[in-house]
Each structure stands twice: as structure tokens, then as C-alpha cells.
Amino acid sequence: xxxxxxxxxxxxxxxxxxxxxxxxxxxxxxxxxxxxxxxxxxxxxxxxxxxxxxxxxxxxxxxxxxxxxxxxxxxxxxxxxxxxxxxxxxxxxxxxxxxxxxxxxxxxxxxxxxxxxxxxxxxxxxxxxxxxxxxxxxxxxxxxxxxxxxxxxxxxxxxxxxx
Amino acid sequence: xxxxxxxxxxxxxxxxxxxxxxxxxxxxxxxxxxxxxxxxxxxxxxxxxxxxxxxxxxxxxxxxxxxxxxxxxxxxxxxxxxxxxxxxxxxxxxxxxxxxxxxxxxxxxxxxxxxxxxxxxxxxxxxxxxxxxxxxxxxxxxxxxxxxxxxxxxxxxxxxxxx
Numbered sequence: 001x002x003x004x005x006x007x008x009x010x011x012x013x014x015x016x017x018x019x020x021x022x023x024x025x026x027x028x029x030x031x032x033x034x035x036x037x038x039x040x041x042x043x044x045x046x047x048x049x050x051x052x053x054x055x056x057x058x059x060x061x062x063x064x065x066x067x068x069x070x071x072x073x074x075x076x077x078x079x080x081x082x083x084x085x086x087x088x089x090x091x092x093x094x095x096x097x098x099x100x101x102x103x104x105x106x107x108x109x110x111x112x113x114x115x116x117x118x119x120x121x122x123x124x125x126x127x128x129x130x131x132x133x134x135x136x137x138x139x140x141x142x143x144x145x146x147x148x149x150x151x152x153x154x155x156x157x158x159x160x161x162x163x
Numbered sequence: 164x165x166x167x168x169x170x171x172x173x174x175x176x177x178x179x180x181x182x183x184x185x186x187x188x189x190x191x192x193x194x195x196x197x198x199x200x201x202x203x204x205x206x207x208x209x210x211x212x213x214x215x216x217x218x219x220x221x222x223x224x225x226x227x228x229x230x231x232x233x234x235x236x237x238x239x240x241x242x243x244x245x246x247x248x249x250x251x252x253x254x255x256x257x258x259x260x261x262x263x264x265x266x267x268x269x270x271x272x273x274x275x276x277x278x279x280x281x282x283x284x285x286x287x288x289x290x291x292x293x294x295x296x297x298x299x300x301x302x303x304x305x306x307x308x309x310x311x312x313x314x315x316x317x318x319x320x321x322x323x324x325x326x
Contacts, residue, residue: 005210005299005301005302006207006208006210008277008302008304009204009207009210009279009299009302010207011277012236012276012277012279012302013203013204013236015236015276015310016182016184016202016204016236017180017181017182017310017311017312017321018180018181018182018203019179019180019181021179037203038203038204038205038213039179040176040181040200040201040203040213040214040215041172041176041179041201041215042201042215042217042289042292042293042294043215043217043289043290043291043292044169044172044173044217044290044292045169045290045291045292046289046290047168047169047172048289048290048292050201050203050213050215050294051203052203052204052205052206052213054205054206054207073175073176073178073179076326079326113175113178113179114171114174114175116172116175121289122287124285124287124296126205126206126209126211126284126296126298127206127207127208127209127211128206128208129205129206129207129208129211130205131205131213131294131296133287133289133294135289136168136172138168139168139171139172139175141171147178147180147314147315148180148326149180149312149321151310151321154325154326155325155326156321156322156323156324156325156326157322157324157326158180158312158314158319158321158322159319159320159321159322160319161319161320162317162318162319163239163242163311163317163318163319163320
């Protein structure tokens with residue numbers, strides 16, 4: 001029964017469309033980054049966001065330990081970086097991908113639509129996963145770009161037609 | 164400066180594409196419901212989700228007080244309900260919209276792609292907003308439907324082409 005629930009749960013969210021973000025931090029061991037389809041606005045007073053990570057090790061664990069991180073809301077211009085981050089062992093933070101560094105030390109991707117520098121407000125664990133609530137302390141504008149949506153394990157550019 | 168930050172923050176998320184959900188609960192005063200573009204998967208052990216609400220009064224406040232609620236992941240089939248919920252004073256939970264009731268009492272929309280019955284695990288306030296973490300206790304399958312995305316204040320059906 002529990003396994004059926006987990007399979008149905010995975011399928012439910014695999015087919016729930018989502019915007020995509022690239023979250024980066026500076027650590028003593030160098031820059032780290034993850035992609036996330038769970039970033040959402042929580043409130044404006046103060047400006048706050050949330051996202052989830054599904055493991056406490058690796059790059060996700062380092063984001064959880066960071067005093068600050070940068071949430072880049074991605075557009076179709078960032079597909080190369082998103083695909084590089086999805087492949088284990090691929091080169092990250094290359095000059096060719098256009099990375100820079102903020103004055104505060106975090107890796108910054110100017111081609112993302114917008115970058116939100118955040119400090120963690122709370123981290124709530126549930127099993128091996130964590131829900132992060134963070135305050136936005138600085139917003140850095142980026143490039144225009146076609147809206148990008150992750151759905152059923154692939155990326156789509158949003159059709160401009162409304163319904 | 165703070166006002167500029169809030170305006171930039173609103174713009175950043177207005178243009179961040181998101182799937183759409185309809186969250187319902189049963190209360191002593193009758194059924195309540197809200198729409199949310201912040202629903203995300205948090206983890207699978209246990210299956211858990213998160214979403215935010217930006218006020219503590221009205222229907223959102225009643226969802227925050229409920230012992231259980233149902234998160235419907237919406238498709239293009241649910242546009243009529245989504246639009247009715249967006250308009251203050253419009254009729255909700257009408258028979259014409261296809262609402263039913265679960266054995267556990269919550270309003271249920273069978274035409275949604277899937278319905279996740281949840282119990283709250285934690286509610287974290289930040290200013291007048293709240294971040295809800297909830298465990299999924301039951302999953303009820305629904306109808307197939309075109310993937311629906313909210314972006315720049317309007318609904319879009321997702322183009323099936325991958326990029």
C-alpha cells in the first residue's frame with residue numbers, strides 16, 4: 001500500500017508543471033549549485049521564498065548549510081546550464097556558461113531572468129528531505145528570456161497563448 | 164529601497180511559470196477552497212508537499228486551521244472552477260462544477276488530474292504569510308487533462324514540444 005502511494009505521488013508531481021530555478025552558494029570547498037522546480041513565493045512582508053531539497057548530502061547539503069544563497073529564476077536561455085547540472089560529473093560553473101561572482105561571494109548567472117540573494121529563515125526536515133524558507137535580501141535583474149517549464153521530465157517553452 | 168525590492172520581487176514571481184492547484188477543506192461553516200500556484204513536492208519518505216498562503220483570514224485561514232485538506236492538481240479541465248475561485252463573491256462548490264465529497268468530508272473535484280488528501284505537518288509563519296508542510300495520506304486519481312500553467316497572471320496550456 002505504502003509503495004503504491006509513493007508511486008502515485010511521484011507520478012502526480014512528475015506531471016505537475018513547474019518553473020525552474022538554479023540555486024547556488026559559495027562554500028569553503030568552492031561553488032555549489034542545484035536545480036529546483038519547487039521554488040515559490042511565500043510572502044512579501046518580508047519578501048520570502050520556499051523550496052525543497054530531497055537529500056541532505058552533496059550539493060543540496062551544502063546549500064542547506066550556507067549562510068546565503070542565490071536563487072536564479074531560469075528562462076530558456078539557461079537550458080545549457082540546467083542540462084549540465086542534471087548530468088552527474090559534467091562541468092559546472094564554466095566561463096563558457098557565463099558565470100560570474102557576486103560581491104558577496106555567491107556564483108551568479110547573469111543570463112537568468114532574475115537572481116534573488118537569500119538568507120535562510122527556517123529549514124524543516126521531513127524524512128531525508130528538507131523544506132527551506134528564506135528571506136530575499138537582494139534582487140539582481142538579468143536577461144529577458146522565454147518562460148521555461150519543466151513537465152514530465154522534459155523542458156518546454158511556454159506558449160504565449162492564454163486560455 | 165524596501166518598496167523597490169517588493170515590486171521587483173512581485174515581478175520576479177509573476178513571470179515564474181507555475182502549475183496550479185485547488186485546495187479544499189471541510190469546516191464547521193461549510194466547504195472552503197483556495198487556489199495555489201505554490202504547491203510542490205517536498206519528499207517521498209513520507210510523501211510530503213508544501214504550499215504557501217499569503218493571508219491568515221478568510222478561506223486561507225480556514226485551510227490553515229483544518230485537520231485535513233485536499234490538494235487538487237489542476238488541468239485545463241478545471242479552468243471554470245479556477246476562474247470562479249478567482250472572483251470574489253462568485254458561486255463556489257456548485258453541482259454544475261462537478262464537486263463531490265470524500266468519505267472523510269472534504270470537497271472533492273473528480274475532474275482534477277489527481278487529488279492528494281493531506282494532514283498538516285508544520286505551519287511556519289513569516290509576516291502575515293504562512294508556509295505549510297503537509298503529509299499526503301491518500302491519493303485519488305482523476306481525469307486526464309491538458310497541463311495548465313499560470314504565468315504573468317493568465318493561464319496557458321503547455322505546448323507538448325520539448326526543448
